[in-house]
Amino acid sequence: MSRGARDPYHASAQWGSVTRVTVDRDAEDEAGTFGARVAELRPDVVIDLICFTAASARQLTGALRPSRPLLIHCGTIWVHGPALRVPITEDEPRTAYGEYGTGKAEIEALLHRETLAGGVPAVVLHPGHISGPGWPVITPAGNLDPAVWDPAGHRAAARAARQRAWRAEPRARGRRGAGVRAGDVPARPRSGPASTWSPRQAMTLRGLAAGVAGWFGREPVLEFTDWTEFERRAGSEHAGATRDHTMRSISASIDRAREVLGYAPRYSTLDALHEALAWLVANGQADVGGQEFLGIRSSRR
Numbered sequence: 001m002s003r004g005a006r007d008p009y010h011a012s013a014q015w016g017s018v019t020r021v022t023v024d025r026d027a028e029d030e031a032g033t034f035g036a037r038v039a040e041l042r043p044d045v046v047i048d049l050i051c052f053t054a055a056s057a058r059q060l061t062g063a064l065r066p067s068r069p070l071l072i073h074c075g076t077i078w079v080h081g082p083a084l085r086v087p088i089t090e091d092e093p094r095t096a097y098g099e100y101g102t103g104k105a106e107i108e109a110l111l112h113r114e115t116l117a118g119g120v121p122a123v124v125l126h127p128g129h130i131s132g133p134g135w136p137v138i139t140p141a142g143n144l145d146p147a148v149w150d151p152a153g154h155r156a157a158a159r160a161a162r163q164r165a166w167r168a169e170p171r172a173r174g175r176r177g178a179g180v181r182a183g184d185v186p187a188r189p190r191s192g193p194a195s196t197w198s199p200r201q202a203m204t205l206r207g208l209a210a211g212v213a214g215w216f217g218r219e220p221v222l223e224f225t226d227w228t229e230f231e232r233r234a235g236s237e238h239a240g241a242t243r244d245h246t247m248r249s250i251s252a253s254i255d256r257a258r259e260v261l262g263y264a265p266r267y268s269t270l271d272a273l274h275e276a277l278a279w280l281v282a283n284g285q286a287d288v289g290g291q292e293f294l295g296i297r298s299s300r301r
Contacts, residue, residue, distance in 0.1 A: 035063030137276035140208035
């Protein structure tokens with residue numbers, strides 16, 4: 001089920017056996033019909049990737065309660081606020097802030113209560129930053145500024161003042177795979193478990209800068225500024241994204257996902273970043289100044 005605005009990420013003959021339903025969730029949530037639309041399909045498992053409010057989750061669980069399929073919800077590690085201990089485990093108190101994080105924390109609490117009450121059995125998956133071919137990717141500067149990749153732009157990856165910032169980044173395809181694997185969870189999971197899906201280790205901004213520089217056969221050139229100067233150089237939008245990522249500094253444990261669901265990440269943070277950047281360069285959406293990029297030569301556009 002999707003808006004039908006784009007084709008599947010990867011062409012495959014298997015799509016021929018898939019029934020694709022076009023639906024605008026926001027519009028149907030507002031009309032109060034989305035939950036019923038899902039329930040009418042009589043699903044065994046519902047994998048919900050785009051639920052952002054407790055009201056939306058409440059409507060869906062209410063409609064699914066009579067048939068009680070397994071509900072798998074895509075949450076976020078941003079149910080946690082600034083890290084006090086790392087790695088953060090699933091048992092850590094939720095300290096979310098901001099509309100996105102607090103909304104996901106409210107959904108998680110709602111689904112936890114729903115499961116304990118004997119209603120719709122639910123599992124929550126908490127990915128880190130989601131990336132993959134075809135989408136902009138969070139850069140080593142902690143934002144989506146494409147100028148970070150341009151050597152002429154000279155926006156050093158580590159200009160953010162808060163240097164002990166951690167990044168945990170699964171691949172987009174890994175998220176979808178996680179949903180299918182989680183379908184093997186028993187029909188009544190224990191008290192609505194939540195599991196984090198990210199690499200085994202998070203990386204600092206310094207580590208990302210070093211890793212990316214290495215792709216071009218260089219050493220990183222790091223410069224440190226205060227936030228005022230960083231915002232002046234990067235712009236308020238990109239600086240705001242950097243602040244959101246670095247203030248949290250989340251390094252999340254994947255122990256529960258590994259123990260309960262056998263999760264084994266195939267990609268490191270740098271692996272995911274490289275694949276996303278390679279696609280952006282090849283498709284003219286990122287400019288690395290014509291430099292050799294692990295077998296891909298870009299041209300200035």
